[in-house]
Amino acid sequence: MNNWQRILSVARRELRIIRNRPLYFMGSIGVIAFCAIFFLTFLDHGLPDDIPIGVVDEDYSTTSRNFCQQLDATQLGKVVHYDSFSSAREDMTSGKIAGVCVIPAGMNEDIQAFRQPKITFYVNGLYFVSGALAWKDLLTMVNLTNGAVQREVLRAKGFNDSQIMGMIRPIDIDTHQIGNVTTNYNYYLSGILLPGVLEMIVILVLIYSLGAELKFGTSRHLMDTSGHSIVTALAGKLLVWTVVFSAIGFVLVMLLYHWLHFPISGSIFNMFIAMFLMILASEAIAIFILEMLPVPRLALSIGALYSVLGFSLSGFTLPLEAMPPYIQGLASAFPLRHYYLFYVQEVIFGAGFAGWWKEVIYLLMFLFVPLIDLNRLKKAYIHQNFPKE
Amino acid sequence: MAKEGFIKTWLRDWWDIFCHELKQIFSDGGVLLIFFVAGLAYPLLYNLVYLNGILSDTPIAVVDDADCSDSRRFIREIDATREVEVAAKCVNMAEAEQLMKDRKVNGIVYFPRDFGEKLARNETAKLSLYADMSSFLYYKNAMIATNFVMLHEIGQIQMERYSLAGMTEQEASQVIKPLGYEDNNPFNRAFNYSFFLISAILMIIIQQTMFYGMSLLVGTQRERNHSFASLPDKLEGHGMVRVVLGRGGAYWLLYLGIGMYIAFIVPAIFGIPQRGQFGDVLAMLLFFITDCVFFSMTWSTLITRRESVFLLFLAMSPICLFLTGCSWPTVAFPGFWKAFSYIFPSTFGVQGYINLSTAGGDISAAGSQMRIMILQTIIYFGAACGCIFAENWVIRHKEEIREKRDALAKRAGIDKAEDARIIAGK
Numbered sequence: 001m002n003n004w005q006r007i008l009s010v011a012r013r014e015l016r017i018i019r020n021r022p023l024y025f026m027g028s029i030g031v032i033a034f035c036a037i038f039f040l041t042f043l044d045h046g047l048p049d050d051i052p053i054g055v056v057d058e059d060y061s062t063t064s065r066n067f068c069q070q071l072d073a074t075q076l077g078k079v080v081h082y083d084s085f086s087s088a089r090e091d092m093t094s095g096k097i098a099g100v101c102v103i104p105a106g107m108n109e110d111i112q113a114f115r116q117p118k119i120t121f122y123v124n125g126l127y128f129v130s131g132a133l134a135w136k137d138l139l140t141m142v143n144l145t146n147g148a149v150q151r152e153v154l155r156a157k158g159f160n161d162s163q164i165m166g167m168i169r170p171i172d173i174d175t176h177q178i179g180n181v182t183t184n185y186n187y188y189l190s191g192i193l194l195p196g197v198l199e200m201i202v203i204l205v206l207i208y209s210l211g212a213e214l215k216f217g218t219s220r221h222l223m224d225t226s227g228h229s230i231v232t233a234l235a236g237k238l239l240v241w242t243v244v245f246s247a248i249g250f251v252l253v254m255l256l257y258h259w260l261h262f263p264i265s266g267s268i269f270n271m272f273i274a275m276f277l278m279i280l281a282s283e284a285i286a287i288f289i290l291e292m293l294p295v296p297r298l299a300l301s302i303g304a305l306y307s308v309l310g311f312s313l314s315g316f317t318l319p320l321e322a323m324p325p326y327i328q329g330l331a332s333a334f335p336l337r338h339y340y341l342f343y344v345q346e347v348i349f350g351a352g353f354a355g356w357w358k359e360v361i362y363l364l365m366f367l368f369v370p371l372i373d374l375n376r377l378k379k380a381y382i383h384q385n386f387p388k389e
Numbered sequence: 390m391a392k393e394g395f396i397k398t399w400l401r402d403w404w405d406i407f408c409h410e411l412k413q414i415f416s417d418g419g420v421l422l423i424f425f426v427a428g429l430a431y432p433l434l435y436n437l438v439y440l441n442g443i444l445s446d447t448p449i450a451v452v453d454d455a456d457c458s459d460s461r462r463f464i465r466e467i468d469a470t471r472e473v474e475v476a477a478k479c480v481n482m483a484e485a486e487q488l489m490k491d492r493k494v495n496g497i498v499y500f501p502r503d504f505g506e507k508l509a510r511n512e513t514a515k516l517s518l519y520a521d522m523s524s525f526l527y528y529k530n531a532m533i534a535t536n537f538v539m540l541h542e543i544g545q546i547q548m549e550r551y552s553l554a555g556m557t558e559q560e561a562s563q564v565i566k567p568l569g570y571e572d573n574n575p576f577n578r579a580f581n582y583s584f585f586l587i588s589a590i591l592m593i594i595i596q597q598t599m600f601y602g603m604s605l606l607v608g609t610q611r612e613r614n615h616s617f618a619s620l621p622d623k624l625e626g627h628g629m630v631r632v633v634l635g636r637g638g639a640y641w642l643l644y645l646g647i648g649m650y651i652a653f654i655v656p657a658i659f660g661i662p663q664r665g666q667f668g669d670v671l672a673m674l675l676f677f678i679t680d681c682v683f684f685s686m687t688w689s690t691l692i693t694r695r696e697s698v699f700l701l702f703l704a705m706s707p708i709c710l711f712l713t714g715c716s717w718p719t720v721a722f723p724g725f726w727k728a729f730s731y732i733f734p735s736t737f738g739v740q741g742y743i744n745l746s747t748a749g750g751d752i753s754a755a756g757s758q759m760r761i762m763i764l765q766t767i768i769y770f771g772a773a774c775g776c777i778f779a780e781n782w783v784i785r786h787k788e789e790i791r792e793k794r795d796a797l798a799k800r801a802g803i804d805k806a807e808d809a810r811i812i813a814g815k
Contacts (some may be wrong), residue, residue, distance in 0.1 A: 014806045027700030035704050041723055042711060048721035060426075093576075093750035094757070095740055098718065107568075119570045125577025126743050130718035132529070135572065142570040143540070151569040157554075160557040165556075166511040170546040171539050173518050175532065178619060180522035185717070188525060197704050204700050212694070221814035259504045279801040295604070297695055304425055304601070304699045312438050318582045319524045322444040327437055332586035344492070351490045 006227045010236020013225055028205050029121045031250055036199045036255065039190045046355035050078040053138065054100040056089040057081065061108030067145055076137040092124050098134035099123035111149055178262065179348030187262050191347065192316045192340055195275065196254055199282045199336050200307040202245050207303045209237060211296025219381035230378035235319045238283060247333035249275035265350030276340040279365035281335035294380035295387050310336040339364045390636055397485025399631055406635025413606055414639065421600040428594065428647045435590050436659040444581030448476030449532040450485040458609035459507030466538045467498065473534035494532035495521040511550060576748045588747045589715045589739045591651050596681045596735045598707050599644055604689040604698035611693055623792050629774040637682045644678045652742065673745050677738035680762045683769035684734050690776040713739035737761050
């Protein structure tokens with residue numbers, strides 16, 4: 001038997017193992033399918049709307065009613081009326097409403113008489129997205145009300161509408177959101193969270209697959225099948241798993257950027273490359289963890305602790321620059337971080353090869369990590385001299 | 390031996406099961422790793438990752454085609470904000486775009502050629518902001534900085550224009566700002582990322598580590614052909630309650646310690662606000678831990694092998710985080726997922742903890758959450774007893790189930806002997 005045939009017979013053996021244990025199917029395709037359905041339907045709206053904002057109207061005037069109606073009519077906000085500030089504040093503290101807006105008594109009169117009344121508003125920044133959006137919505141409404149009053153005054157003074165625009169709004173900003181025009185949270189979060197889940201799956205399933213040989217004591221037979229070469233054994237097993245994971249990864253990329261039309265300025269084929277490299281790098285990490293600690297149960301726990309951290313350290317929510325320097329360095333040890341940087345270049349900027357070639361090199365460097373001590377795994381496979389579970 | 394009273398027997402059984410479970414926990418390296426390394430070190434690690442929590446001085450590039458005093462003042466004022474730092478002044482957009490692609494800057498502010506002229510002509514002058522959306526915090530910073538500077542500038546320019554239109558300074562200032570505002574963000578003044586996220590992660594760590602640890606043990610016992618329900622088997626199907634309470638007591642005791650460390654000591658180390666009354670938070674925490682114990686006990690029944698819990702349920706951790714509503718608001722949940730979120734104690738534990746400890750509300754601020762947790766506890770207690778009952782049934786019908794399984798495998802065309810030969814060489 002030559003080496004290629006040995007690899008194929010290890011691969012055939014691996015397929016039998018997968019067929020025998022439904023856990024492999026559930027742990028890979030089952031988990032990613034559930035997560036994809038979850039995140040893509042959960043964030044389907046893109047941006048939350050009708051966030052409840054409490055209003056305590058102590059004025060009861062046409063202006064205050066108008067203000068409430070306008071606030072209610074914004075896409076972001078939905079007005080909930082309260083009689084007293086204390087009950088509104090209680091509801092804000094318990095997270096039922098995102099913010100409270102207090103309209104002072106006599107506001108209408110004060111505006112008419114230019115006594116400059118003040119609207120006071122409070123938001124709950126601990127419910128992050130709703131708090132920030134309520135804050136933005138209230139701020140916009142106050143500024144719009146200001147503009148409306150100014151327009152009335154200027155009209156009374158005899159200015160025409162085009163002059164008034166220049167007076168009310170001397171400067172305007174037009175904002176271009178590069179890569180995500182509509183501030184869509186689904187594009188933003190699912191685009192990284194789902195590959196992150198895949199990274200997790202690759203690491204865990206592969207550690208389990210390699211560790212199960214030790215756990216069930218089948219590793220000697222594996223070595224027999226592979227002609228006592230650890231490289232052949234790994235090649236055979238990895239052949240199967242790389243095909244499975246890549247298939248999942250490619251479907252994921254197709255799902256996001258083709259079927260669901262997530263915006264992408266570059267090419268979807270380059271994202272296939274990114275996905276494939278991330279999968280390979282994660283496989284390398286899995287092998288590394290198991291060869292350093294050929295005790296399946298501990299290796300799997302460590303793999304779990306490692307892969308959970310990947311989400312935070314990829315820096316796609318809180319950017320890496322805001323983390324302490326020693327954590328920033330640590331982030332490079334996660335394939336998801338490099339996938340994210342690749343994604344920024346390809347999906348957001350469409351920079352192509354010139355933008356992401358470095359990430360390709362970093363991801364390929366992961367492949368050398370298992371070579372540090374493959375012999376250790378081989379010895380463990382042959383002697384089975386580590387605790388089995 | 391004289392027959393002992395029911396209560397005495399009950400208590401002795403309970404004590405035996407309780408001690409047995411504690412022994413199991415402390416003799417299993419994997420479980421200890423999850424409980425003590427993950428449970429104790431992860432809160433610290435996450436705090437380090439989110440130590441600053443605020444992104445300041447996001448670098449942006451400026452392209453000033455207008456080159457007038459107004460645009461220069463605008464640029465100086467943007468640079469002075471906390472949110473943004475002018476990292477580069479570029480001669481044209483191409484250069485700025487290249488800097489953005491190189492990730493040297495995360496935003497571009499562009500002043501068109503006619504910016505100054507339009508201001509002089511009393512028209513609306515437009516400037517453009519290009520924000521990098523690779524992280525929404527970059528966008529938020531660039532937005533806030535330019536908008537605040539714009540509002541400030543507008544005030545100044547309006548003063549000039551209104552004076553030109555013949556108003557006195559007093560009149561002008563009244564017309565410019567007929568309605569003032571005062572914004573407060575009492576619990577999280579600067580929209581600090583760590584305050585809400587850490588509070589949520591801490592409670593999730595309690596629930597998830599408990600679930601993973603317990604599942605590891607259940608899986609191990611099943612692999613060794615013991616069962617976590619073997620004791621009632623001796624009692625011929627009676628005594629489900631003492632098994633549930635005995636095992637639960639062991640975890641409850643451990644997590645009383647770990648939970649108090651996570652809920653009180655960790656935030657104190659890292660300066661996460663602890664505005665709540667100690668007693669209130671502790672009461673909430675006890676409800677939460679009790680809930681988590683029965684929750685874990687129920688769901689860990691699904692675990693047949695030691696390692697399978699990570700393969701199947703590790704991805705639930707980020708999902709639980711989203712279901713708490715601390716980032717994506719609960720009102721925006723699709724109906725199905727809202728119902729789904731009621732499965733997890735963490736949904737309410739996190740909200741309760743944020744409302745009580747981080748926001749400093751009194752116990753009523755977590756009232757509805759605590760009521761749901763009590764309801765969950767009752768349901769999961771019943772479910773945990775039911776699982777013990779089911780487990781006993783399975784143990785008693787082991788042979789039949791195996792036969793059925795083999796028959797199913799045969800029908801699906803799986804030859805187990807052949808598989809065993811190929812996999813293990815036997």
